[in-house]
Amino acid sequence: MTTRAPLLAARGVSxxxxxxxxxxxVSIALQPGRVxxxxxxxxxxxxxxxxxxxxxxxxxxxxxxxxxxxxARMTPALARQAGVAVVQQELSLTASLxxxxxxxxxxxxxxxxxxxxxxxxxxxxxxxxLVGLDEPLSTPVGNLALGRRQMVEIAKALYRRPRVLxxxxxxxxxxxxxxxxxxxxxxxxxxxxxxxxxxxxxxNEVMALCQHVTVLKDGTCxxxxxxxxxxxxxxxxxxxxxxxxxxxxxxxxxxxxxxAISVAKFSAGLMRDVDLDIRTGEVLGIGGLVGQGQEDLLLxxxxxxxxxxxxxxxxxxxxxxxxxxxxxxxGLAYVPADRKREGLHLIHPIITNMMLPAFARMPALKLxxxxxxxxxxxxxxxxLAIKGDLQRPAQALSGGNQQKVALAKWMPHDxxxxxxxxxxxxxxxxxxxxxxxxxxxxxxxxKAVVLLSSDTPELVHLCDRVAVVREGRxxxxxxxxxxxxxxxxxxxxxxxxxxxxx
Amino acid sequence: xxxxPSAKSTGALYWPVQARRNIGVRSLFLVVLAFLVAxxxxxxxxxxxxxxxxFTQSWFPLALVAMAQAILMLTGGxxxxxxxxxxxxxxxxxxxxxxxxxxxxxxxxxALAGLGIxxxxxxxxxxxRLPAIVVTLAGSFIIGGAALLILPRPGGSIPAWLSDLLxxxxxxxxxxxxxxxxLWKLYLATPLGLSLYAAGENPVGAYRSGxxxxxxxxxxxxxxxxxxxxxxLFVAAQTGSGDPVIGTAFTLNSIAAAxxxxxxxxxxxxxxxxxxxxxxxxxxxxxxxxxxxxxxVAQYVAQGLIIIGAVAIPQFRKVxx
Numbered sequence: 001m002t003t004r005a006p007l008l009a010a011r012g013v014s015x016x017x018x019x020x021x022x023x024x025x026v027s028i029a030l031q032p033g034r035v036x037x038x039x040x041x042x043x044x045x046x047x048x049x050x051x052x053x054x055x056x057x058x059x060x061x062x063x064x065x066x067x068x069x070x071x072a073r074m075t076p077a078l079a080r081q082a083g084v085a086v087v088q089q090e091l092s093l094t095a096s097l098x099x100x101x102x103x104x105x106x107x108x109x110x111x112x113x114x115x116x117x118x119x120x121x122x123x124x125x126x127x128x129x130l131v132g133l134d135e136p137l138s139t140p141v142g143n144l145a146l147g148r149r150q151m152v153e154i155a156k157a158l159y160r161r162p163r164v165l166x167x168x169x170x171x172x173x174x175x176x177x178x179x180x181x182x183x184x185x186x187x188x189x190x191x192x193x194x195x196x197x198x199x200x201x202x203x204n205e206v207m208a209l210c211q212h213v214t215v216l217k218d219g220t221c222x223x224x225x226x227x228x229x230x231x232x233x234x235x236x237x238x239x240x241x242x243x244x245x246x247x248x249x250x251x252x253x254x255x256x257x258x259x260a261i262s263v264a265k266f267s268a269g270l271m272r273d274v275d276l277d278i279r280t281g282e283v284l285g286i287g288g289l290v291g292q293g294q295e296d297l298l299l300x301x302x303x304x305x306x307x308x309x310x311x312x313x314x315x316x317x318x319x320x321x322x323x324x325x326x327x328x329x330x331g332l333a334y335v336p337a338d339r340k341r342e343g344l345h346l347i348h349p350i351i352t353n354m355m356l357p358a359f360a361r362m363p364a365l366k367l368x369x370x371x372x373x374x375x376x377x378x379x380x381x382x383x384l385a386i387k388g389d390l391q392r393p394a395q396a397l398s399g400g401n402q403q404k405v406a407l408a409k410w411m412p413h414d415x416x417x418x419x420x421x422x423x424x425x426x427x428x429x430x431x432x433x434x435x436x437x438x439x440x441x442x443x444x445x446x447k448a449v450v451l452l453s454s455d456t457p458e459l460v461h462l463c464d465r466v467a468v469v470r471e472g473r474x475x476x477x478x479x480x481x482x483x484x485x486x487x488x489x490x491x492x493x494x495x496x497x498x499x500x501x502x
Numbered sequence: 503x504x505x506x507p508s509a510k511s512t513g514a515l516y517w518p519v520q521a522r523r524n525i526g527v528r529s530l531f532l533v534v535l536a537f538l539v540a541x542x543x544x545x546x547x548x549x550x551x552x553x554x555x556x557f558t559q560s561w562f563p564l565a566l567v568a569m570a571q572a573i574l575m576l577t578g579g580x581x582x583x584x585x586x587x588x589x590x591x592x593x594x595x596x597x598x599x600x601x602x603x604x605x606x607x608x609x610x611x612x613a614l615a616g617l618g619i620x621x622x623x624x625x626x627x628x629x630x631r632l633p634a635i636v637v638t639l640a641g642s643f644i645i646g647g648a649a650l651l652i653l654p655r656p657g658g659s660i661p662a663w664l665s666d667l668l669x670x671x672x673x674x675x676x677x678x679x680x681x682x683x684x685l686w687k688l689y690l691a692t693p694l695g696l697s698l699y700a701a702g703e704n705p706v707g708a709y710r711s712g713x714x715x716x717x718x719x720x721x722x723x724x725x726x727x728x729x730x731x732x733x734x735l736f737v738a739a740q741t742g743s744g745d746p747v748i749g750t751a752f753t754l755n756s757i758a759a760a761x762x763x764x765x766x767x768x769x770x771x772x773x774x775x776x777x778x779x780x781x782x783x784x785x786x787x788x789x790x791x792x793x794x795x796x797x798x799v800a801q802y803v804a805q806g807l808i809i810i811g812a813v814a815i816p817q818f819r820k821v822x823x
Contacts, residue, residue: 056710080712092707094700096770098519105700106712108693115691121515138518156711 005068006031007195008053008084008164013062015048020426022048023219025062030164030195035186037206037227038199040216041239041489043454046199047089049216050166053197054086055079080107083163087170091153095142099133100124102141103156127155132181146173154182165189166197171205183209201289201493203232215239233486236493240456240485247433248461251440253480254281255464260417260448261301261314268300268307269293270472278417278448283439285463286452288492293472294452295337298419301450302334303327315416325360331416333357335406335423337452339399343406346395350386351377353394354409361413380408385434400431407438417448424455436462456485468492516691527764527776534779537786544793551671558676559669559740561785563588565679566733567752568759568781569686569774570726575760577702577719578769579627579634584730584756586646587619588749591734593649596658596744605664612731619645620727624720642753649746658744668739675736682729686774689725694718703770758805759784762812 006029015023023045030036030053040046051057052064055074063070066082079086093102100120109119124137131151135144141152150173157165165186171179186196186209200206206213207227215223215238223238261278270293278284286294300307301314303321312320314330321327327334336342344353354377362368377390384404386397394405403423410418420439424432439449439462453459459466460483468476468491476491524531547553567584574581591612599608623641627634668674689695697718700708709715733752738744763780765772787808791801 076710077712086710088707088710090707092704092710094703094708094770096703096772097696097699098515098522100515101519101696102700105697105708108696110693113692114688115693115696117516117519117691136518137515138522140522 004032006065007067008082009065009068010049010053010059011063011065011070013049013052013059013064015045015052015057015060021219023052023059023216026216026219026221027062028053028197028214028221028224030197031212032163032193032195033190034212035190035196035198035210037210037213038197038216039206039213039235039239041456044216044239045219046216047168050086050168050197050199053079054084054166080160083161084166085157085160085162085164086166087153087157087168089168089172091149092156093141093149093152096140098138098140099128099135099144099152099155100137102152103127103159105156107160123159124155127159128152130158130185131155132178147175147178150174151178151181154185162194164195164197166199168199169201170198171200171202179205203235203493206235207232233490236486236489240489247429247436248458249433249437249440251444251462253464254444254446255279256281256446259313261312263301263309263312263320265310266297266300266307266312267309269296269305271297271300271469272472274474276467276474278450280416280448281443281446282464283443283449283451283462285459285466286450286469287456287459287466287488288469290454292469292492294469295421297469298334298421298450298452301327302332302419304334328357328360328413331414332419333410333413333415333417334419335403335410335421337421337423337425339402339406344394344402347393349391350381350394350397350405351390353405354380354390357409358412376412380411383411384408384438398428398431400427403427403435404431407435415447417450418442419450419452421452422454423451424453424458432458456488459483459488460485470494523773523775527773527779530762530764530776530779530783534783534786537783537790541786541790541793544790551673555671555673555675557789558673558679560789561782562675562679563733563737563740563752564755564759564785565778565781566682566729566736567756568763568777568784569682570729570733571756572760572763572765572772572774572777573698573722573726573729574634575702575765575767576698576770576772577722578705579719579723580757580767581623581638581641581723581726582635582753583619583623583638583641583645584726585749585751585753586642586649587616587727587730588734588737588752589746590619590645590649590652590749591616591731592738592748593653593658593734593744593746594731595735595738596660597652599661599664600659605661609735612735613728616728616731617724618727619731620724621720623727624723627723628716628719646747646750653744653746656743656745658738660739660742660744662742665739665742668736683774683778690774694721698722699770701769703768755784756781758809762809 009029011027012025013023014021014025026049028049038046048057052059055076055078058074064074065071071078103124104120109116109123121137131154133151133155141149144152150170154170170182174182190196198210210227213223213225213227214221215235217239256279258280259277260280264275266274266276274297286297288294296305299305303323303326307320309320312318314321317330321330321332340346351373355373381390384407386401386404386408394402397405423435439451442449451463464480466478466483466488467474468478468488470492478487542548548557567588570584571581594612594615595608598611599605603611623637626632627637694717697708697713700713701715701718705715734749737748759781760777762783763772763776763778765777787805788801791804796804
């Protein structure tokens with residue numbers, strides 16, 4: 001082990017958003033000449049930790065250290081001064097500027113107060129050469145494919161000659177060749193004494209490239225150790241596993257062989273050629289890493305985004321609904337993940353939110369009956385345990401109760417298929433439990449529930465089957481008997497092939 | 503290895519970058535050229551010294567306000583106060599230049615008013631994070647009111663020699679425009695100027711890269727104010743006096759010119775050369791329709807249809823993969 005002071009370190013940092021702890025007492029130390037892997041499931045706190053290290057956020061408690069000295073108030077400017085460069089997941093590029101102008105952005109070489117294009121070209125060229133970018137430097141970034149833009153982003157970080165390089169899932173949009181260039185480059189930088197923090201879900205990359213690993217789970221650090229002698233399965237075990245307690249209801253399978261929705265070679269958004277049967281009476285989980293196409297699967301089935309399919313049957317009618325009103329008429333209901341923007345109209349009364357789908361079904365010019373609406377609203381509120389005055393704006397409710405309203409608005413229409421996009425995200429434990437009970441009750445009543453979730457325990461303990469999505473395909477369909485967090489996470493990050501081979 | 507010989511690509515980056523920026527506006531340049539030819543045929547006097555001078559003088563104020571609007575739109579903002587600012591520039595020029603301040607003092611007053619108004623607007627929009635469209639709408643009432651307070655009815659005067667210099671038979675307007683364009687190129691070659699694009703298109707990314715996003719945006723508002731009052735000074739010189747509502751039409755025409763020139767509403771899209779070409783096209787359209795004997799009402803309708811068409815065509819292209 002090296003005895004030098006780490007170039008950049010976090011000591012016992014904690015961070016909470018709106019009272020919701022995201023990181024608890026986490027420490028990490030980035031040593032020169034070491035590639036340090038940061039692993040964790042969706043929402044484990046990886047991005048928050050990066051933001052703390054790069055000064056974009058400030059910790060609630062704990063300290064950030066540069067060269068062994070605590071920094072009172074880390075800011076992005078200080079981080080840059082300390083030689084910290086971050087390659088973010090979402091790109092920081094400007095499409096209308098050229099490759100060189102993007103690479104130098106914020107740190108242009110100057111001559112007489114003007115951008116020194118000659119110097120910029122020379123330095124940008126050197127950075128591009130490192131990452132194998134051979135497009136002319138004057139090419140606007142908007143003309144490049146996503147993978148090339150990612151390489152520009154990396155070149156931009158290298159242009160600043162970083163001492164600490166943080167890469168947040170740099171390979172997710174790279175081709176195999178580009179990935180190879182990047183891994184060779186990181187090896188070289190490591191040899192030159194750069195400290196590298198590498199975040200990736202591709203375990204084989206991590207195993208090949210990194211020397212040290214920190215694993216986060218639910219905002220706490222579960223491992224901070226050398227990668228030597230660790231196998232992929234062991235890492236997966238460190239990322240998952242939580243005591244479910246009595247959060248999840250006991251339930252009996254109510255699966256029937258009848259299919260509510262059946263599609264073959266279904267493509268929508270990121271999803272490509274998916275075959276899927278959704279049966280009545282089941283809770284079908286959709287798992288995987290964030291952004292692999294799961295949401296497109298739901299939206300495509302719901303007719304909210306264009307979709308293609310070889311054949312489809314939806315509640316006995318052949319063909320996809322192709323539009324939201326048609327989908328509603330066929331008995332489909334969709335509850336979005338972002339309830340503040342897509343699920344609810346926050347400034348309007350709770351009762352109006354509950355009645356919205358009913359409005360769509362009423363004759364356009366018929367007068368509303370406030371009394372009937374009021375009664376219906378009350379019975380819905382009682383059914384879903386939504387407390388308080390229904391005339392208050394929806395934004396007055398807690399996240400959990402908002403979610404219940406987003407669910408409640410579909411109940412009068414007795415949907416046959418419920419498509420739920422991460423319904424328990426940001427919801428308190430008590431409401432989670434109520435929602436879980438509700439979902440199993442729907443299934444028991446013979447409805448089909450599709451539960452897209454980023455919360456792996458919820459998939460394990462609530463679902464009859466779980467479809468794991470990776471890169472736009474369903475890579476595993478896990479039956480209840482083999483459901484486990486390890487199985488889901490392994491399939492999601494593609495570690496299972498190694499496991500089988502080992 | 504590389505397709506481009508390294509000596510060439512490292513030696514000259516500036517010009518290839520500039521050439522790339524022409525790609526999006528090539529078809530616009532062709533349209534402008536076609537209109538110029540049509541105009542030349544309809545009005546052969548264009549190619550005489552005085553005809554050219556008159557033509558550039560009729561275009562000049564619109565060119566300035568188009569630039570003023572385009573800068574803001576590049577940062578993702580917009581201004582509904584351009585017209586009122588032009589009026590204020592005109593009345594300040596008309597009330598100061600004949601007085602003790604003289605032409606130099608009056609010009610300085612016009613410039614300071616423009617920079618000050620622009621910087622204040624920018625500060626409110628950027629630092630208080632208020633929507634530009636609301637702030638500048640309110641600003642248009644305040645600035646327009648101030649113009650009426652200074653000069654309740656048309657009046658004041660501009661020294662005759664200045665009117666003759668700017669709006670007589672000299673190509674002074676054209677020369678001034680060339681100088682302004684060169685100054686703009688110089689500004690865009692500074693780190694702050696180039697940051698305009700990044701600050702407009704991807705402010706979060708730009709901030710993370712160390713770009714002074716707020717400063718770039720406030721500076722853009724200040725420059726925009728300066729160009730607007732400058733246009734006011736020129737309009738006052740054209741008429742020889744000040745009129746407190748003379749600028750009103752420039753607000754919407756500046757947006758029309760910028761949009762014709764390919765400046766997008768989302769920030770960071772488009773080029774200043776496009777906005778200038780857009781203002782020239784708008785100016786030419788008005789003249790050509792006038793010579794073709796369109797009634798003013800028909801002119802407005804045609805103008806509107808052409809603008810809608812100009813914005814819609816790129817959208818159609820986008821739909822087809």
